Amino acid sequence: MSLKFDLIKVDGNARRGRVHTAHGDFETPAFMAVGTAATVKALTMDMVRATGTQVILGNTYHLMMRPGGDLVEKMGGLHKFGGWTGPILTDSGGFQVMSLSNLVKMREEGVEFTSHIDGGIKHFLRPEDSVNIQHQLDSNITMVLDECLHLPTTRERAEKNVDMVARWAKRSKDAFVNRAGYGIFGIVQGADYPDLREKSAKQLTEIGFDGYAIGGLAVGEPQETMFRMIATTTPHLPTDKPRYLMGVGTPLDILGAVERGVDMFDCVMPTRAGRTAQAFTRGGTMNMKNARFRTDMAPLDDKCGCPACKLSRAYIHHLVKCNEILGAMLLTQHNLWFYQDLMRDIREHIENGTFAQFKNEFIKTYKGEN
Amino acid sequence: MSLKFDLIKVDGNARRGRVHTAHGDFETPAFMAVGTAATVKALTMDMVRATGTQVILGNTYHLMMRPGGDLVEKMGGLHKFGGWTGPILTDSGGFQVMSLSNLVKMREEGVEFTSHIDGGIKHFLRPEDSVNIQHQLDSNITMVLDECLHLPTTRERAEKNVDMVARWAKRSKDAFVNRAGYGIFGIVQGADYPDLREKSAKQLTEIGFDGYAIGGLAVGEPQETMFRMIATTTPHLPTDKPRYLMGVGTPLDILGAVERGVDMFDCVMPTRAGRTAQAFTRGGTMNMKNARFRTDMAPLDDKCGCPACKLSRAYIHHLVKCNEILGAMLLTQHNLWFYQDLMRDIREHIENGTFAQFKNEFIKTYKGEN
Numbered sequence: 001m002s003l004k005f006d007l008i009k010v011d012g013n014a015r016r017g018r019v020h021t022a023h024g025d026f027e028t029p030a031f032m033a034v035g036t037a038a039t040v041k042a043l044t045m046d047m048v049r050a051t052g053t054q055v056i057l058g059n060t061y062h063l064m065m066r067p068g069g070d071l072v073e074k075m076g077g078l079h080k081f082g083g084w085t086g087p088i089l090t091d092s093g094g095f096q097v098m099s100l101s102n103l104v105k106m107r108e109e110g111v112e113f114t115s116h117i118d119g120g121i122k123h124f125l126r127p128e129d130s131v132n133i134q135h136q137l138d139s140n141i142t143m144v145l146d147e148c149l150h151l152p153t154t155r156e157r158a159e160k161n162v163d164m165v166a167r168w169a170k171r172s173k174d175a176f177v178n179r180a181g182y183g184i185f186g187i188v189q190g191a192d193y194p195d196l197r198e199k200s201a202k203q204l205t206e207i208g209f210d211g212y213a214i215g216g217l218a219v220g221e222p223q224e225t226m227f228r229m230i231a232t233t234t235p236h237l238p239t240d241k242p243r244y245l246m247g248v249g250t251p252l253d254i255l256g257a258v259e260r261g262v263d264m265f266d267c268v269m270p271t272r273a274g275r276t277a278q279a280f281t282r283g284g285t286m287n288m289k290n291a292r293f294r295t296d297m298a299p300l301d302d303k304c305g306c307p308a309c310k311l312s313r314a315y316i317h318h319l320v321k322c323n324e325i326l327g328a329m330l331l332t333q334h335n336l337w338f339y340q341d342l343m344r345d346i347r348e349h350i351e352n353g354t355f356a357q358f359k360n361e362f363i364k365t366y367k368g369e370n
Numbered sequence: 371m372s373l374k375f376d377l378i379k380v381d382g383n384a385r386r387g388r389v390h391t392a393h394g395d396f397e398t399p400a401f402m403a404v405g406t407a408a409t410v411k412a413l414t415m416d417m418v419r420a421t422g423t424q425v426i427l428g429n430t431y432h433l434m435m436r437p438g439g440d441l442v443e444k445m446g447g448l449h450k451f452g453g454w455t456g457p458i459l460t461d462s463g464g465f466q467v468m469s470l471s472n473l474v475k476m477r478e479e480g481v482e483f484t485s486h487i488d489g490g491i492k493h494f495l496r497p498e499d500s501v502n503i504q505h506q507l508d509s510n511i512t513m514v515l516d517e518c519l520h521l522p523t524t525r526e527r528a529e530k531n532v533d534m535v536a537r538w539a540k541r542s543k544d545a546f547v548n549r550a551g552y553g554i555f556g557i558v559q560g561a562d563y564p565d566l567r568e569k570s571a572k573q574l575t576e577i578g579f580d581g582y583a584i585g586g587l588a589v590g591e592p593q594e595t596m597f598r599m600i601a602t603t604t605p606h607l608p609t610d611k612p613r614y615l616m617g618v619g620t621p622l623d624i625l626g627a628v629e630r631g632v633d634m635f636d637c638v639m640p641t642r643a644g645r646t647a648q649a650f651t652r653g654g655t656m657n658m659k660n661a662r663f664r665t666d667m668a669p670l671d672d673k674c675g676c677p678a679c680k681l682s683r684a685y686i687h688h689l690v691k692c693n694e695i696l697g698a699m700l701l702t703q704h705n706l707w708f709y710q711d712l713m714r715d716i717r718e719h720i721e722n723g724t725f726a727q728f729k730n731e732f733i734k735t736y737k738g739e740n
Contacts, residue, residue, distance in 0.1 A: 038688065042695040044677060047414075067664070067688045075667065075684055083681050275695075294437070297445065307414060311453050314445055318408065318437045325412040325645075325695060 003141065003183025003210040005242050009351050013234070013261040016350040019055075019211075019242055021087040021140040022181025023079060026054035028242060028263040029350075031254070031343045032089060033336055034271055037062045038072070038082035041271055042325070042332040045083045051306070051333060052340035055087040055140075057266045060133055061096030065117040069136035077138025089141035089266075091246075092130045092172075092187075095148050106147065108164065127168040128175040131184070135177055143213065144172035146187040151221045158191035165189045166203040173207055183210030185244060191216060192225050194232040201236035211242040214262070218247045227256050234261035251280070251342055251366060255359045258346055270339045274332030277320045281338065284367035286313075288331065293317035306337035373511065373553025373580040375612050379721050383604070383631040386720040389425075389581075389612055391457040391510040392551025393449060396424035398612060398633040399720075401624070401713045402459060403706055404641055407432045408442070408452035411641055412695070412702040415453045421676070421703060422710035425457040427636045430503055431466030435487040439506035447508025459511035459636075461616075462500040462542075462557075465518050476517065478534070497538040498545040501554070505547055512554040513583065514542035519561055521591045528561035535559045536573040543577055553580030555614060561586060562595050564602040571606035581612040584632070588617045597626050604631035621650070621712055621736060625729045628716055640709045644702025647690045651708065654737035656683075658701065663687035676707040
């Protein structure tokens with residue numbers, strides 16, 4: 001375990017930091033672009049870099065199925081394989097095993113599942129397997145295998161979950177190979193029970209990790225619940241380690257989480273929206289299929305500097321209507337650019353001690369879905 | 371009519387030239403990337419530029435249906451609409467009317483058709499309409515409306531075709547609005563009858579155009595027939611105007627046509643192949659779906675400088691297997707890069723008077739489909 005984190009500035013509970021990895025640094029609060037199968041969908045890595053993205057996330061489940069951890073290792077790791085030279089974080093595979101595969105059985109030892117990808121062969125994934133595969137991928141930040149519950153859930157179920165997650169976290173840490181510039185993060189669970197969140201945070205802190213994720217949120221609960229669970233959890237996490245809210249979220253989710261002390265985010269939202277004709281703008285999101293854009297000469301967002309914003313909404317609308325691949329490419333890049341602009345603004349305002357004002361201003365103009 | 375063409379050097383019948391347009395110059399022999407619906411499929415215009423492409427082709431049929439000539443004109447023309455600042459040539463729409471639409475009737479006045487795109491509304495396209503739409507698109511090179519016959523065809527049919535094409539060409543020229551840096555090309559027909567090709571070339575030359583296309587080839591006839599028709603036609607075309615072989619072709623087609631005096635080409639081959647997992651290389655084409663590439667650490671082509679060739683065949687294979695959009699993007703750019711490398715080599719060798727040797731060397735290593 002040796003991933004260096006500098007906490008540069010605190011503004012309220014919002015934090016401005018920097019994570020140092022073997023493949024370079026990234027500034028926090030950070031938004032990680034999701035690069036599921038060794039590609040951020042519809043973008044070249046040059047296009048990803050241009051958005052201001054500094055760190056990407058790989059999905060261990062997808063990569064272990066195709067092309068496989070052995071193959072990526074043989075190819076020199078994920079950075080070399082996919083051409084992303086910056087920091088990479090990988091998830092444990094657990095979330096996708098539980099959501100995408102045919103889950104056969106959860107056991108203390110690990111999780112048994114089958115997948116349509118390889119025609120239903122039985123797989124067994126233990127915490128140690130997940131850590132080993134992430135090592136093969138040469139991931140800079142390894143996530144421990146956990147179990148992510150759906151909300152709502154019973155207290156009994158959540159209690160069992162928290163304890164098993166702690167045992168799995170310990171096994172994951174033991175299996176992790178320490179190298180300079182590489183680290184492993186634990187994942188806090190506890191559903192929507194504040195005392196269980198606190199217990200989980202303490203258990204994981206006791207084991208000791210390079211960073212702490214908050215898991216089991218953004219699974220359908222109200223935003224208010226999510227914010228409450230974050231606020232409950234962060235005070236029990238060490239201040240000198242980064243905190244990562246998994247799978248989050250909308251611009252407003254991110255602002256609320258930063259306000260409560262979160263440093264890192266990942267979400268498919270900007271990239272997936274780019275493939276379904278949705279554009280993020282400072283005024284809210286727009287569905288570019290809408291006929292009102294047919295003759296609209298304005299750019300998607302006149303404050304955006306991305307290549308799509310050198311063109312017109314009418315052109316983007318045309319591409320979308322014709323099902324042109326370029327429509328997905330330009331919108332994906334634009335959306336990621338928008339998210340990274342937001343993160344840059346957040347970082348700048350924390351440095352200046354003006355985060356709260358910035359957040360209020362942003363919310364005032366961001367009108368949600370248009 | 372005022373499109374300037376410089377003939378810089380002749381090597382055998384191969385010609386090295388330069389075409390000057392209102393949107394910049396392009397060097398000949400030139401390969402035009404096909405940008406059907408105001409987009410070269412799966413590429414940003416920056417990615418197109420990076421391949422060395424200097425001129426792109428737009429399809430009038432697609433653009434008149436979606437988004438429409440009026441709209442593109444309102445948006446400031448095709449260059450501004452799609453973000454390609456260099457020269458653009460547009461076809462007349464005739465070829466797609468006859469191949470993609472439900473052709474209702476060919477008449478002396480024009481062609482009547484319906485299209486699935488707008489739900490079967492009846493359209494009528496006269497030579498004057500085609501020229502007017504291309505003017506709305508602000509195309510640098512307008513093509514006259516012609517009728518492209520399938521091969522083989524009867525002599526009687528071909529004779530009628532040649533005469534009608536000449537009458538339509540005259541009407542097209544009369545409808546064309548002269549502007550500096552914009553031009554109009556006639557299209558030689560005549561099926562595979564040498565005397566009709568000669569007749570058509572002479573008829574068009576008499577009308578007088580900024581350039582001359584050879585049409586009605588690459589429609590299923592043997593390569594030898596195509597080469598013979600080119601060799602029959604070019605001696606009857608003025609030497610001080612560019613010659614354009616429409617819809618051609620493979621690397622070997624292009625080499626054979628350059629050898630017989632052709633200056634310009636367009637073909638969907640490199641871009642379409644990129645969306646169907648096919649890679650062009652100096653050794654021939656490769657199907658990247660093939661399992662033998664699973665662990666192949668070599669680049670697609672070790673003499674290629676494109677972004678895909680900084681990565682491995684194994685990675686491209688992985689993208690293709692996972693149906694990732696990036697697979698189509700990288701392969702399309704690579705294939706276009708390969709074509710433009712070929713054109714650069716052709717131009718350089720004509721300048722050096724070594725075209726014949728280059729052609730023979732290229733053919734020796736280019737093994738077709740692998």
